Amino acid sequence: MWKLARFAATSLARSRRFSTAIPGPCMVHKRGADILHDPWFNKDTGFPLTERDRLGLRGLLPPRVISFEHQYERFMNSYRSLEKNTRGQSDKFISLAKWRILNRLHDRNETLYYRVLIDNIKEFAPIIYTPTVGLVCQNYSGLYRRPRGMYFSAKDKGEMMSMIYNWPANQVDMIVLTDGSRILGLGDLGVQGIGIPIGKLDMYVAAAGMNPQRILPVMLDVGTNNQKLLEDPLYLGVRQPRLEGEEYLAVVDEFMEAVHARWPKAIVQFEDFQMKWAFETLYRYRKKFCMFNDDIQGTAGVALAGLLGTVRAQGRPLSDFVNQKIVVVGAGSAGLGVLKMAVQAVSRMSGCSETAAKSQFYLIDKNGLVTTERSNLDPAAVPFAKHQSDLEGLAEGASIIEVVKKIKPHVLVGLSGVGGIFNEEVLKAMRESVSTKPAIFAMSNPTMNAECTATDAFNHAGENIVFASGSPFENVNLGDGKFGHVNQANNMYLFPGIGLGTLLSGARLITDGMLQEAAECLASYMTEEDIHKGILYPSIDCIRNVTAEVGAAVLRAAVVEGLAEGHGDVGSKELAHMSKEDTVGYVRENMWFPEYSPLVHEK
Numbered sequence: 001m002w003k004l005a006r007f008a009a010t011s012l013a014r015s016r017r018f019s020t021a022i023p024g025p026c027m028v029h030k031r032g033a034d035i036l037h038d039p040w041f042n043k044d045t046g047f048p049l050t051e052r053d054r055l056g057l058r059g060l061l062p063p064r065v066i067s068f069e070h071q072y073e074r075f076m077n078s079y080r081s082l083e084k085n086t087r088g089q090s091d092k093f094i095s096l097a098k099w100r101i102l103n104r105l106h107d108r109n110e111t112l113y114y115r116v117l118i119d120n121i122k123e124f125a126p127i128i129y130t131p132t133v134g135l136v137c138q139n140y141s142g143l144y145r146r147p148r149g150m151y152f153s154a155k156d157k158g159e160m161m162s163m164i165y166n167w168p169a170n171q172v173d174m175i176v177l178t179d180g181s182r183i184l185g186l187g188d189l190g191v192q193g194i195g196i197p198i199g200k201l202d203m204y205v206a207a208a209g210m211n212p213q214r215i216l217p218v219m220l221d222v223g224t225n226n227q228k229l230l231e232d233p234l235y236l237g238v239r240q241p242r243l244e245g246e247e248y249l250a251v252v253d254e255f256m257e258a259v260h261a262r263w264p265k266a267i268v269q270f271e272d273f274q275m276k277w278a279f280e281t282l283y284r285y286r287k288k289f290c291m292f293n294d295d296i297q298g299t300a301g302v303a304l305a306g307l308l309g310t311v312r313a314q315g316r317p318l319s320d321f322v323n324q325k326i327v328v329v330g331a332g333s334a335g336l337g338v339l340k341m342a343v344q345a346v347s348r349m350s351g352c353s354e355t356a357a358k359s360q361f362y363l364i365d366k367n368g369l370v371t372t373e374r375s376n377l378d379p380a381a382v383p384f385a386k387h388q389s390d391l392e393g394l395a396e397g398a399s400i401i402e403v404v405k406k407i408k409p410h411v412l413v414g415l416s417g418v419g420g421i422f423n424e425e426v427l428k429a430m431r432e433s434v435s436t437k438p439a440i441f442a443m444s445n446p447t448m449n450a451e452c453t454a455t456d457a458f459n460h461a462g463e464n465i466v467f468a469s470g471s472p473f474e475n476v477n478l479g480d481g482k483f484g485h486v487n488q489a490n491n492m493y494l495f496p497g498i499g500l501g502t503l504l505s506g507a508r509l510i511t512d513g514m515l516q517e518a519a520e521c522l523a524s525y526m527t528e529e530d531i532h533k534g535i536l537y538p539s540i541d542c543i544r545n546v547t548a549e550v551g552a553a554v555l556r557a558a559v560v561e562g563l564a565e566g567h568g569d570v571g572s573k574e575l576a577h578m579s580k581e582d583t584v585g586y587v588r589e590n591m592w593f594p595e596y597s598p599l600v601h602e603k
């Protein structure tokens with residue numbers, strides 16, 4: 001069934017490529033040069049002559065009309081030439097050059113940009129998303145040319161309710177919000193973190209078919225504690241230390257109220273907040289606004305799907321998950337989110353209490369193994385601290401190598417943001433794992449922050465491992481025609497479906513039940529055959545199909561929980577009557593697809 005669904009999606013994409021069917025009209029409130037300077041409506045040389053007449057464009061463009069297909073080819077040719085011309089330069093130079101050419105297209109013509117992105121997602125995701133987006137954020141003030149999204153700063157207190165109306169679109173469905181305090185594993189990048197919401201929303205358009213006219217990247221600039229940035233003359237953010245405590249929360253509260261006042265059903269994804277604010281804001285808003293935290297909740301679902309996949313990869317029944325020993329390195333928003341969801345899953349599967357379900361999990365932070373002996377333990381980590389009686393001879397603060405050697409875990413998960421901490425010694429120790437197919441998840445981003453490389457994992461831990469990383473690596477050549485498969489365990493497999501499913505359900509909250517269904521849907525996506533080859537996640541090439549399935553699972557969960565109020569013309573009753581297949585079809589039909597629509601001027 002999965003295979004059929006995927007085939008249908010691929011052939012649909014193929015048949016839609018440059019289809020001759022005329023899409024519905026699109027209203028535009030501008031005329032003439034203003035349209036050419038608006039990437040939402042601009043078609044460059046693609047405006048037909050009649051449209052040039054109607055919109056006052058005649059004479060503002062070279063006379064020849066170039067087809068969309070031809071424009072596409074022209075862009076791809078420039079991209080390929082850039083690849084050729086930058087050969088031999090540093091990786092950083094090449095990555096930034098590729099980002100720039102894509103960004104220029106994004107700023108000029110969104111329809112063409114999203115079409116090249118969707119069609120070449122495997123090649124372009126590493127540029128507009130992790131890892132290159134990390135480099136872009138680090139250099140953002142220097143790279144900055146045009147604004148994108150909105151900026152609300154510590155200096156805008158009291159103004160946000162009116163500022164929100166400065167955004168030109170009448171409707172916004174999806175907002176990705178950051179305060180720039182923990183950008184990937186790169187730390188506090190202040191206002192430069194805006195690159196992350198932009199990249200995440202690009203994935204929303206590419207993977208979920210969110211309409212790019214209804215998305216909004218937002219930076220809450222409450223200052224930065226990054227001294228280097230504060231001293232950088234090019235830095236574009238507010239030059240002050242980060243707001244703290246009630247002052248900080250007042251800014252976020254004001255922003256959330258303003259968004260809700262203008263667009264009551266907009267979904268807000270919190271992204272890359274430092275841990276204390278990630279948890280605090282999640283608890284503060286999740287019962288009041290339609291929001292979720294991607295690093296805590298999206299990551300947890302993707303990791304859980306991968307952990308369940310590792311059980312299947314060992315040839316064991318899923319119920320064996322309750323016996324897997326799992327070491328999580330990194331007790332931040334991501335690591336703790338993963339632990340919480342995994343413990344809940346064990347408790348559900350085994351019928352035991354969550355306290356009992358915790359016994360198979362081990363948590364390590366920068367001070368080593370986390371135990372109840374620790375003074376000043378972060379309150380969020382307390383539930384996962386090991387008690388004296390469960391330490392199996394390990395001491396408080398035991399190192400990764402000590403824990404791995406003693407526990408011989410089935411799975412070692414890295415969410416520490418520290419590149420290379422799964423060193424040769426740790427990886428070799430994983431050879432003694434009690435599992436027949438030990439799993440190593442080096443999930444930290446970007447690439448240089450991954451706990452180990454794919455090559456090191458297969459070389460040191462052995463060829464029979466299952467490997468996943470947060471940023472992409474090439475499959476590893478093991479010789480004799482064999483390859484070690486590299487999975488990308490990244491929350492991109494879930495957040496687009498969580499957002500789209502919630503939007504189409506019309507739910508005003510995102511519940512644990514909706515997130516659990518999303519994770520289970522991803523977990524069951526792969527066939528046994530794939531799983532036995534160590535393939536835990538689908539290829540990014542079929543991300544629209546994954547998102548359609550995940551979105552439908554989220555929507556159906558909202559229906560079951562009585563939260564689905566409907567969206568547009570489709571009411572709650574119609575949603576409730578849809579079968580599972582109908583729901584997937586409904587989600588798929590609602591994905592925006594980039595093609596030039598006839599523009600109709602409206603005053």
Ligand SMILES: NC(=O)c1ccc[n+]([C@@H]2O[C@H](COP(=O)([O-])OP(=O)(O)OC[C@H]3O[C@@H](n4cnc5c(N)ncnc54)[C@H](O)[C@@H]3O)[C@@H](O)[C@H]2O)c1
Pocket residue numbers: 182183184185186274275294295299302329330331332333334335364365366367368414415416417418421443444445446449469470471489490491492
């Ligand atoms: N693959 C994904 O989908 C995904 C999703 C979310 C986060 N991440 C990545 O996970 C990383 C952490 O994110 P976060 O939000 O949890 O960050 P965080 O800052 O909240 O937490 C980092 C944690 O790592 C621990 N740590 C630091 N140095 C360590 C060391 N030497 N040994 C062991 N532990 C150490 C810290 O004590 C802290 O508990 C980032 O690199 C981020 O990019 C990946």
Ligand SMILES: O=C(O)C[C@H](O)C(=O)O
Pocket residue numbers: 129130183184185272294295444445470490491
């Ligand atoms: O941004 C990503 O690639 C994943 C994740 O949200 C992260 O913070 O690393």
Ligand SMILES: [Mg+2]
Pocket residue numbers: 184271272294295
């Ligand atoms: Mg993130």
